[in-house]
Amino acid sequence: MRFHSPSIQYFHAVRRTGSIRAAARLLNVASSAVSRQILKLEQEVGSPLFERTARGLTLTTVGEMLARHVMNVLQDLDRFRSDVASLSGAWHGTISIACIESLTESVLPDLIASHRSRNRRVSFTTEVMGSSDVLEALRRGEADIGIAIALIHPPDLRQVALKRFRLGALVAREHPLARRKTVTLEQCLAFPIIQALPELSIYHLLQPLIAQRSETPEPAIQANSIDLMRELAARGVGVAFQTQLGIIRLSRDAQLVFLPLDNAGSPVWSDLGIYVRAERTLPAVTDSFLQELVRELGERERRENAAYAQVV
Amino acid sequence: MRFHSPSIQYFHAVRRTGSIRAAARLLNVASSAVSRQILKLEQEVGSPLFERTARGLTLTTVGEMLARHVMNVLQDLDRFRSDVASLSGAWHGTISIACIESLTESVLPDLIASHRSRNRRVSFTTEVMGSSDVLEALRRGEADIGIAIALIHPPDLRQVALKRFRLGALVAREHPLARRKTVTLEQCLAFPIIQALPELSIYHLLQPLIAQRSETPEPAIQANSIDLMRELAARGVGVAFQTQLGIIRLSRDAQLVFLPLDNAGSPVWSDLGIYVRAERTLPAVTDSFLQELVRELGERERRENAAYAQVV
């Protein structure tokens, strides 16, 4: 099922690899063939699509426009293929998800396992990365569904849903703060803290609050792994900060205690956005999984916020 | 700039014409070439795309899926072309509008004239039709922007905006009702009425109200032209019913009087929806005109409803 011009696919490969010869290797054709297709394309568009450097090729403005079109075409072709296949029953395909680390502990494995138990034909590709990388992966067409901290609203992506979870401190059971119901940032800063590096979204959520204070605390540890921060907190090294979402099971094990954070009397929220490329229609199977994801996150948002409403 | 497989374009032509030979004539190629491309396409998809009858070809289910994909591809190609051309400055293109008759009296000519005075390069194609035909024209890709009475919300179209205007009675200046500020349906039915045929959306707005009454009135005249109904009302033949939107200038000429309709004490609304094909990104130029249209209609909605709020 390859009824689109080779030039389309060649252009796409060249754009991704940034090199004609690399694209040729990827496509298992001669580099001359790729080169000619690109030249023909540029002639038809009437404008150069790449800037040639000694190192390879870079997109021009027109090239980026064409890249957008080509991505729309190829993604919609994917959707068509998937929908046709699911019509004939013998479906097999892949749902590709890019998300931040908070989801890996419970939300995503639960959902995928549940979906797989109902439909073995659908396979999944999940990649964990930072929030801005999630959005970039969607733009590049490397992921179908993206879950990231919602800081700014990107215009080329569609925000399918926005769920807010409380940000809180994570301490070991023996920690002096562990008996409290909620904590303030000031109370936490009296102890060694495990700070997130700027590549984690938590950094950008907490930094404005910390910057308001006159004295900036010296962090005991800086890390870029949610999991590592969690394990460090469990060993009593210090106070970690996390979204409430990622630590459900751990707090059930009572190794760790999650303390919702209060700032000037009001909760600190972490907004989780679910994103999809705007100029795109998802395959029916992917869309139904997306609906499940939104529903599940909505359910957890409701449940967890209700639980802490009781506490407060 | 034709970098898509001929099979794509051939399929599109065959779908539109419903015949291979007609498509061949349209494309200026031999019918055998078209036939072969369709056969090749069916082989690649692995399923027949058309049902062959002696009269021509009809889409199968898979064929309709491919038609959707092909339309997405071609419309997005259009957008790409338009955006590239507008980048280089020398732009010329067409904005295609399908709308109901109510718009032709003032809204659309004003907007198009205003837009043309600012940008001569953009040309327009406007086609007047019934509400359901407007939606169908969008689905078939024959129009970029559609304006229709919003009765049901079609899932494959995106409702860009929804504006509500008052439905009212239209009578000559000498008509006994002409001195009233508002009228009820009962008051109108005491006189000969000019009734819309089912192909006009007004019929579907008024029919439920009329059906509630025990005695169904005998209409003096039935018509399917907004303009004709307006002229008849001006000649004192009877009471016509129209959306307030279409008759601004006429009521200024004081040939006709527009009387907002009240039903059981509350106004009768006519919802005007602006539609675009959902699986599509509009060219920048088309999109900017769409924004103007939405703003203009919003302005009229605000102004007219405010005017009649004073009256009531």
Added chain:
DNA sequence: CAGGTTGCTGCCGTTTCGGCAACAGCTATA
């Protein structure tokens, strides 16, 4: 300067595409 990379271009065999003419199947009309 040498060895690697890059994109580009004749040359040539293979594949694909399109046009012509003929075929079978169907419908409408006389």
Added chain:
DNA sequence: TATAGCTGTTGCCGAAACGGCAGCAACCTG
């Protein structure tokens, strides 16, 4: 019922497009 006109399909063949090979100049790297 026969005929004329329409439909899509299929050999045949020339033309165009495509892809592979080898060699070119230009550039970066060590």
